[in-house]
């Protein structure tokens with residue numbers, strides 16, 4: 001079990017220049033990462049591995065990145081692994097001669113099928129030792145497994161799993177099984193992978209002669225010139241990834257042409273979803289006017305549906321992506337069919353930013369989000385669709401071969417209106433008002449609520465008005481009616497533990513422990529216990545769901561006080577939208593600890609469950625910094641009101 005400082009991916013895995021990367025070199029790296037909690041150290045460990053790959057076997061960089069992320073392809077291609085544990089147990093039993101019952105008992109005890117698989121290998125009976133696994137081979141097999149569909153494919157899948165499993169050495173079985181189950185979960189966030197790539201490319205620029213003995217020579221990370229280069233490289237890689245979240249495109253350019261070519265070669269492209277621009281919460285019209293003092297801005301109704309990024313590529317393909325870059329095309333066959341009704345003949349390719357909203361065709365009005373959420377999520381048949389949707393278009397990001405994101409919103413909006421038209425009940429432009437007076441904004445906000453909207457989005461028009469991909473920008477402010485006097489926004493928290501119910505709630509969970517996500521330290525910090533807002537049906541549903549995600553002990557990246565110890569810990573797999581009365585400093589909760597107060601965290605008072613946020617993954621939950629911002633702005637308002645009282 002080599003320590004981070006002594007670990008040498010080349011010697012440890014007997015890996016030579018030009019050869020394929022042995023899988024064990026990757027799994028040893030994953031093991032080290034799993035045992036490390038400091039983020040900078042994790043980035044260093046992973047970048048050492050990437051550097052070795054860049055120099056010795058560059059073709060394996062792409063499969064290495066995918067395996068680290070437990071992905072097989074970009075999210076929007078929808079190729080996923082998530083083989084049920086019972087099948088994996090069967091495969092392990094058949095390869096090792098252990099009984100299914102023995103394996104089940106071990107899993108109950110250890111709580112991790114990966115570790116049980118690794119331990120079971122000592123029983124393995126093989127006639128001959130298969131060739132060692134390589135990263136590229138494992139990746140290819142996993143992708144084949146991920147692409148097989150239908151129940152008849154299960155036997156073929158099992159064959160492939162077994163042939164990989166019998167060839168496992170050392171820790172390989174642990175990570176192979178976890179990858180197959182779709183649960184790598186070693187506490188490695190995508191941002192760290194991008195950061196490690198940047199560090200590796202700064203220290204070991206791809207496509208240059210570099211003697212292998214240089215690999216572990218620690219460069220002076222503290223030199224200013226190095227730091228500057230590292231920061232620039234990280235910025236280019238991260239920006240490119242936001243515009244073109246596709247490693248299949250990025251990594252070959254990185255390897256063959258270098259980092260500087262990325263912005264030219266991996267640009268916004270219809271067919272590849274980009275990360276959306278996000279808004280800042282505010283708590284009142286006054287706050288909006290203060291922020292936008294001297295700037296031209298517009299107010300738009302804020303529709304409560306599902307974000308839809310609609311792409312038309314030059315070859316005529318139309319696709320729809322979610323806030324999370326998932327491919328929702330087959331969810332909306334009706335919208336795809338009607339696209340011709342809105343676009344003018346001049347539009348050959350485009351990317352539209354929109355909100356798909358449930359629509360009552362008879363009353364010609366917007367229906368609440370809850371109605372939209374009953375729509376089938378995949379492969380909807382147009383004839384069976386019961387919930388109609390109307391698409392509200394609010395931005396145009398790309399038109400006829402040209403990205404528009406650097407143009408001011410006023411220009412993008414003009415192009416949107418010139419090239420697309422409204423169609424009753426199908427396509428509408430977001431209702432807007434360009435004004436600067438407090439009264440008009442206030443009236444417009446009231447109207448939006450009467451129109452079944454959540455409030456307003458207020459956006460800059462001319463200055464500071466570019467489309468900021470993947471950013472929570474201050475050029476977009478959200479003003480939610482419900483939160484004007486309170487917090488300004490709902491909180492999206494990750495469920496990390498459950499408390500067993502008592503009395504009427506026996507048999508289900510009666511409460512849950514929730515956390516925000518701290519991007520700085522890549523950890524989940526407890527923010528509140530919650531037991532209200534649930535119907536009995538909700539509790540049943542959550543209990544069923546989380547039964548499949550119980551882990552035997554807490555994770556190294558969960559931060560909480562021991563007094564909050566739940567009955568069961570869960571994998572961080574689901575995000576809930578939570579309403580609360582306000583945020584307060586807390587002696588036990590750890591959210592945003594160190595940001596507002598050196599020791600105390602922040603907790604939510606009177607939290608209520610609103611809904612599951614399927615369109616957010618756990619790393620997209622409300623961040624520690626956002627929690628701190630919400631807390632601080634609430635304190636400012638309180639102070640203002642006390643000072644007004646004093647002067648009165």
Ligand code: ATP
Pocket residue numbers: 278279300301302303304305306307308323355394430457478492
């Ligand atoms: P956050 O990460 O900010 O919490 P969220 O997904 O929870 O984002 P909201 O806080 O509700 O979303 O606000 C932003 C969302 O509002 C956008 O992602 C979009 O789906 C929706 N929306 C509705 N109307 C508009 C509009 N006119 N302009 C921009 N976004 C709009």
